[in-house]
Ligand code: ATP
């Protein structure tokens with residue numbers, strides 16, 4: 130016991146040992162929130178206040194959940210198996226498996242990840258002959274998920290015009306399709322589980338009696354539905370222990386609601402409110418940057434962090450000419466760190482958007498530096514892996530039309546689009562699945578389709594008794610996937626990934642503690658060895674009909690195959706194949722939440738990229754939520770920057786590039802305003818710091834300093850605009866070179882980057898970042914971003930109070946000032 134509580138500071142100790150009452154721990158990054166939560170779990174159990182079955186803990190990622198289990202096992206003499214520790218999605222999945230009948234789902238329901246969901250929506254639109262330009266699938270996906278996250282079924286969504294009414298109808302049709310196919314999307318996992326608890330008193334009271342303590346990490350990022358789900362579980366008198374940091378709320382764009390913290394305090398009459406202010410993670414200069422930056426946000430609950438670990442090293446800032454050079458510099462720095470004895474896995478490279486990773490990956494790859502990307506194209510999202518999973522899904526659930534369509538003609542079996550259309554018509558007519566409809570067809574197409582359903586039936590029957598890894602191997606072979614990729618010129622890597630899938634199945638079993646000799650496709654009641662409790666449906670003590678096992682019926686448990694398939698859908702990409710090797714860690718800032726590294730690079734600190742232009746202009750990122758104003762968007766970006774900075778323990782690098790290729794276009798940007806919000810004394814500029822311009826009086830809200838970026842736009846026929854604000858060093862480097870060559874019309878020796886840049890100047894676009902402009906309607910503004918070239922050229926202009934706008938140069942009549 131004493132060792133459990135040793136090394137906690139006073140408020141941490143107070144938090145860990147609070148009585149069984151509601152509590153809110155509000156604390157900044159790295160102050161030990163997660164540690165406190167885990168220690169409290171261990172303390173509650175080891176002091177006998179509650180059994181391992183009596184607690185429920187929610188964390189944000191699978192990785193965090195696994196870590197919590199590992200740490201708990203180290204602290205406790207009892208087994209942690211079967212404990213309800215996981216993500217919201219994971220726990221809801223588990224609950225729905227246990228009560229699939231009451232939830233109206235087939236036992237082997239499959240989970241759609243967001244790619245699958247989009248494909249399902251596209252298929253629906255096609256079936257219903259809906260114009261997908263008028264109703265873009267992505268928008269519909271966003272609409273549906275948004276509604277579900279608010280807890281709204283189609284009938285509850287308010288629609289005031291024809292267009293929204295149609296969207297609601299499509300939402301309904303989509304739900305019907307999912308129900309028919311026995312599939313569930315991510316948002317549905319939560320909503321279905323919520324509705325189950327709300328409607329079924331037996332089940333609700335069972336869980337309310339069971340969970341005496343509910344602990345929630347990253348509480349600031351819960352959405353409304355999750356909050357209500359927790360409320361239903363806690364309704365029987367459980368003590369809710371929530372830890373969070375309002376400054377790290379970074380999922381508002383997905384419906385997360387910081388207001389839940391205030392609501393929690395009010396609605397649960399929280400008397401135990403504890404703040405933790407000592408940071409144990411980051412050294413002084415890093416922390417100073419985080420603290421100073423976040424002061425610029427107005428909507429905060431307010432707290433400050435301190436550390437006694439000294440200032441440490443200054444935060445290093447690097448300006449690059451372009452993204453490739455930024456990546457090159459990064460590679461050199463990492464090499465230096467490795468030479469100094471750092472492990473590569475102690476270094477993380479963070480970026481605002483996934484698209485940035487390609488250039489960095491390329492540079493690391495070329496330099497022979499092993500790296501791992503988290504949350505990018507995840508292992509389970511690769512096409513070949515998805516194909517194999519589709520076969521497995523069909524074995525488990527032949528009604529899964531999405532899986533059927535994915536592989537019915539892959540590898541090719543000569544089944545054409547017309548045959549499939551006929552099949553779809555017939556399925557619709559008979560309200561059956563595609564698989565079932567095959568039996569009713571006749572003609573030449575029928576023979577080929579029947580061969581396919583026989584293949585699946587055969588695989589299902591013959592692999593039934595095999596352990597999971599062998600089942601996967603058989604399916605890869607006999608489906609024809611292995612032969613297909615073997616014959617493909619570039620198929621080697623894909624074959625390796627398929628082999629890796631077999632390994633993943635084995636690793637999954639080992640991790641879950643399932644004996645490898647347990648048949649994969651046989652329900653647990655018939656299995657030779659029992660599944661571990663955390664895979665089993667819970668066995669409610671007194672649940673009447675909801676507990677079939679009480680009457681001796683088979684447990685409503687899933688097979689190892691179904692469990693593995695859920696795992697593949699829910700896996701947040703943080704358990705990729707090959708984990709554990711010493712590799713540099715690459716991920717988006719969102720994915721880095723809750724983690725820490727000795728060394729961190731935050732890249733791409735440019736206006737428009739970070740803060741992201743959509744957040745600044747309020748442009749929908751696939752549709753903004755109502756109430757999201759420009760200011761709230763910017764504040765969310767700043768919180769994201771706060772999260773990024775606070776991941777670092779010892780060394781932090783911040784970098785930006787003057788020019789970058791993104792989504793096929795060259796963009797010129799000024800450095801992020803966030804850099805100018807950091808305390809100068811904590812920074813060390815590795816490249817000469819460009820001089821800041823005086824802030825124009827009208828540019829309210831634009832706190833960043835203007836700089837006369839020496840974008841190559843200085844070249845050509847226009848007079849140079851550099852003036853006092855010009856970048857002192859870049860004018861003598863690439864800017865100058867590009868100008869010279871462009872003037873000569875000699876672009877032959879330039880790389881694609883430079884050529885594009887040079888072309889732009891040849892067309893004589895007299896604009897550059899930092900340029901003052903006048904617009905007839907919006908008034909005076911300053912260019913903060915340029916994109917595209919020729920007739921497609923667009924500029925992003927900050928019009929002060931009017932806001933930041935993108936304007937097409939060929940249309941907007943802009944005058945330079
Ligand atoms: P975040 O907001 O980023 O999720 P957090 O508040 O959850 O951070 P933790 O991850 O729990 O913080 O802790 C940060 C680091 O500080 C961890 O390495 C943890 O082990 C360490 N730490 C926390 N409390 C103490 C303490 N009292 N003594 C020594 N180290 C501590």
Ligand code: MG
Nearest residue numbers: 162163164723
């Ligand atoms: Mg944490």
